[in-house]
Amino acid sequence: MYMHRETIERLKKIRQSYKNEIAGNIILNKKGLIDKISVNVGKQHSSTLENTCIICYHTHPDHVFSSPPSSTDLIQSYKKKTIHVVLAREGIYVYKLMRETPKGKELLKNKNKCDMFNDTLRNIVVGDSKEGVKKYMKTVYDSLGIKILYFPWSNNEIMLNF
Numbered sequence: 328m329y330m331h332r333e334t335i336e337r338l339k340k341i342r343q344s345y346k347n348e349i350a351g352n353i354i355l356n357k358k359g360l361i362d363k364i365s366v367n368v369g370k371q372h373s374s375t376l377e378n379t380c381i382i383c384y385h386t387h388p389d390h391v392f393s394s395p396p397s398s399t400d401l402i403q404s405y406k407k408k409t410i411h412v413v414l415a416r417e418g419i420y421v422y423k424l425m426r427e428t429p430k431g432k433e434l435l436k437n438k439n440k441c442d443m444f445n446d447t448l449r450n451i452v453v454g455d456s457k458e459g460v461k462k463y464m465k466t467v468y469d470s471l472g473i474k475i476l477y478f479p480w481s482n483n484e485i486m487l488n489f
């Protein structure tokens with residue numbers, strides 16, 4: 328799957344246009360352009376995902392530093408085994424479940440443990456360190472079986488190869 332530069336620009340504008348978190352679905356055509364996009368406006372830090380989605384997305388509207396997907400965001404891919412996208416200040420995070428793990432299943436069932444794991448992830452990504460983001464991605468893949476791709480907003484195109 329592929330995202331055209333025009334799509335990247337449009338997603339960037341959509342994120343900037345809403346103060347609150349928004350979520351919805353994106354349907355891309357073969358040229359990597361948006362065929363359809365739905366926008367659901369949520370409260371400041373929550374939004375509802377629709378039941379059916381080609382690409383499920385939501386925004387992280389107001390973070391000062393890197394804000395990759397939280398453990399709650401990630402565990403959504405155990406429920407909806409599609410491609411998920413987070414539109415953050417620094418760029419686009421795309422993630423997909425590759426294999427279920429015991430840890431992932433545990434976090435899915437237990438909200439407290441999910442929140443605790445989020446603290447672990449936040450301690451890895453401190454400030455804007457690129458090394459931190461890399462380590463975060465490796466930790467997520469090893470423990471939850473979820474592969475994350477990251478693209479800064481400056482990318483001319485995005486290849487979604489999982």
Ligand SMILES: [Zn+2]
Nearest residue numbers: 385396397400
């Ligand atoms: Zn999120």
